[in-house]
Amino acid sequence: MSSFLPTLKQLQYLVALKEHGHFGKAAESCFVTQSTLSAGLRELETLLDCNLVERTRRVVRFTPLGDAIVERAYTLLREAEELSALAKASGQPLVGEMRMSVIPTVAPFLLPHLLPQLRREKPELKLYLREEISSAACESLHHGQADCILLAMPFACGEVEHATLFSDSFHVAFPADNPIDPPDQIDPAWLDETQLLLLEDGHCLKDHVLSACNRPELSASATMIGTSLHTLVQMVDNRLGMTLLPDMAIKSGILSGTNIITRPLHSDQGSREICLAWRKNSPRKEEFHMLADILQRGWEAAA
DSSP states (O other): OOSOOOOHHHHHHHHHHHHHSSHHHHHHHTTSOHHHHHHHHHHHHHHHTSOOEEEOSSOEEEOHHHHHHHHHHHHHHHHHHHHHHHHHHHHSSSOEEEEEEEOTTTHHHHHHHHHHHHHHHOTTEEEEEEEOOHHHHHHHHHTTSOSEEEEEESOOOSSEEEEEEEEEEEEEEEETTOSSOOOSSBOGGGOOTTTBEEOOTTOHHHHHHHHHHTOTHHHHHSEEOOSSHHHHHHHHHTTSOBEEEEHHHHHTTTTTTSOEEEEEBOOTTOEEEEEEEEETTOTTHHHHHHHHHHHHHHHHHHO
16 A cells, blocks of 8 residues: 555645635634645645645635545545544444534424433433535535434435434414415315415425425415525414425424414325435444434424
């Protein structure tokens, strides 16, 4: 094996520069001086005998080869971290640090029920949480910035494995004084596309709702506003339209203090699957299955 190989520290510097696009900020994130980071990157370029970064006063621009090497660097750094985590978990699983990304249409409704259960069963687990939309959470997972993610399926998240925690059904929410008397269960055909309020693009819940309704025209006709379910609830409470809410949000009291009523959506695809996902072939697979089991029991106890 060649002794002239990039070090993990050099790869960390390269990845940090890619993420921050600024030498000073990249150095700060690595807890080194800017000169130390710059010297490390120059050593890497000398070692590889190529230019990875074009340096100008205003812009840090990666060369095509630099971009390709950054992607491989993410993989190498991620696998190095997993080796360390695997060694730590060999004696006692779910001990030490774990980074979890959670999507915003799940985090505020699910975590308050799950975290107490997790603290009781695994008090030595230090869980660091990060709220991100689904696409960003999946990117964090594959780049090694997250060890696992809580998200709603179906969603194209790349090469992942997952464990389903539970099914989360949809309900139609509208003002209590809605002029049209709704049935006990609402068929998607009943929905008025001119009154439907959805989350903005980027939230997988929007796609799940449209899939559940199976009405292509809703995507073009619906009024898309807000970045959170709480915003949609306030809009509905002010008689600006109707929306669809997941069961977990309703059970968590999102409608408290409002004059909103709900009815179940009657649809073959009227739910989403709440899952814990991790990278395919991760050496911590057994740990994640154990974590999923704890989270599932925590939700069942609260439901």
